[in-house]
Amino acid sequence: MTEQIFPLNAWYAAAYDVEVGRSLLARKICNKPIVMYRKTTGEAVALADACWHRLVPLSGGELNGDNVICPYHGLEFDDSGRCVYMPSQETINPSACVKSYPVVEKHRFVWIWPGDPALADPAKVPDMHWINDPEWAADGKRIHVKCDYRLVVDNLMDLTHETFVHGSSIGNRAVAEAPFQTTHTDRTATVTRWMIDIDAPPFWAGQLGRKEHVDRWQIIHFQAPSTICIEVGVAPTGTGAPQGDRSKGVEGMVLNTMTPETDKTCHYFWAFARHYDIHNQARTHQLREGVSTVFREDEAVLEAQQKAIDDNPDHVFYNLNIDAGSMWARKLIQQMIADEQPLRIAAE
Ligand code: FES
Numbered sequence: 228m229t230e231q232i233f234p235l236n237a238w239y240a241a242a243y244d245v246e247v248g249r250s251l252l253a254r255k256i257c258n259k260p261i262v263m264y265r266k267t268t269g270e271a272v273a274l275a276d277a278c279w280h281r282l283v284p285l286s287g288g289e290l291n292g293d294n295v296i297c298p299y300h301g302l303e304f305d306d307s308g309r310c311v312y313m314p315s316q317e318t319i320n321p322s323a324c325v326k327s328y329p330v331v332e333k334h335r336f337v338w339i340w341p342g343d344p345a346l347a348d349p350a351k352v353p354d355m356h357w358i359n360d361p362e363w364a365a366d367g368k369r370i371h372v373k374c375d376y377r378l379v380v381d382n383l384m385d386l387t388h389e390t391f392v393h394g395s396s397i398g399n400r401a402v403a404e405a406p407f408q409t410t411h412t413d414r415t416a417t418v419t420r421w422m423i424d425i426d427a428p429p430f431w432a433g434q435l436g437r438k439e440h441v442d443r444w445q446i447i448h449f450q451a452p453s454t455i456c457i458e459v460g461v462a463p464t465g466t467g468a469p470q471g472d473r474s475k476g477v478e479g480m481v482l483n484t485m486t487p488e489t490d491k492t493c494h495y496f497w498a499f500a501r502h503y504d505i506h507n508q509a510r511t512h513q514l515r516e517g518v519s520t521v522f523r524e525d526e527a528v529l530e531a532q533q534k535a536i537d538d539n540p541d542h543v544f545y546n547l548n549i550d551a552g553s554m555w556a557r558k559l560i561q562q563m564i565a566d567e568q569p570l571r572i573a574a575e
Pocket residue numbers: 278279280281282283297298299300301302
């Protein structure tokens with residue numbers, strides 16, 4: 228058995244809400260081919276994308292009301308995955324069904340639970356509420372990254388890399404040099420970094436609209452297994468941000484959730500939310516495109532890293548101080564995987 232690298236008993240973002248509609252959307256989640264669509268009521272549905280009859284992907288078929296018709300021999304499945312029509316056959320084999328996955332729509336995402344449906348508690352959907360909070364303005368994208376989703380987790384848990392990967396926008400020397408603190412619970416890890424009285428890097432000087440010394444913060448909140456929300460921002464030095472008053476500065480949230488596609492590829496959903504100038508649509512658009520450029524720099528590094536890992540399967544990684552956050556994240560992921568092993572064995 229190959230090593231399991233993600234828990235199945237977890238909610239994973241499968242799509243942005245706007246991606247799912249009245250046509251069939253195929254997407255692989257945790258190595259499982261899934262087809263998604265909306266019923267006539269608007270409710271999202273997720274079924275296994277493989278026909279019960281001969282495994283042909285249902286996503287190549289079409290909708291008939293709330294049902295899906297297989298493109299090969301026309302078997303029809305309802306939104307619970309049960310076969311409701313077979314050509315030239317009056318009685319329908321009761322075992323004729325495809326798996327249906329629990330779905331929740333929240334924070335502008337369609338979330339899917341690939342594991343045991345009995346454990347799918349909607350209250351466990353990761354908190355990304357800033358994405359549609361009326362006090363914030365947010366927009367984002369989905370990126371397909373050719374790497375193990377945990378490499379994206381590592382990348383976001385240690386922002387030292389901003390200095391080197393994102394030097395022209397959000398990085399400068401202060402990020403790599405500032406001390407940080409790491410804390411954790413059994414499901415979360417937090418890395419807090421304050422950079423006091425520094426030059427604002429180009430991106431933040433632009434957001435603040437003036438050049439002066441700032442206090443900058445990055446507070447990284449990891450929710451196992453793969454959601455990371457980062458409080459970011461700058462405020463002019465001496466205006467009280469480290470003491471809790473961020474009102475003189477510009478404050479944002481970088482929202483990220485990664486969904487394994489396969490063991491070596493992932494869907495990376497992100498959004499940038501801001502708490503200033505929120506009604507300026509042009510700025511929302513500009514920020515989405517700007518952050519997108521920054522994330523393309525990460526994508527290039529991560530895909531190169533995955534290739535190198537594949538070329539050196541026996542390489543042992545050593546951890547530095549800067550890896551403390553990602554070490555905690557990986558420990559919590561590992562714990563979730565270990566916790567579901569007895570359930571998996573019982574189910575097999
Ligand atoms: S493969 Fe779907 S109906 Fe035959």
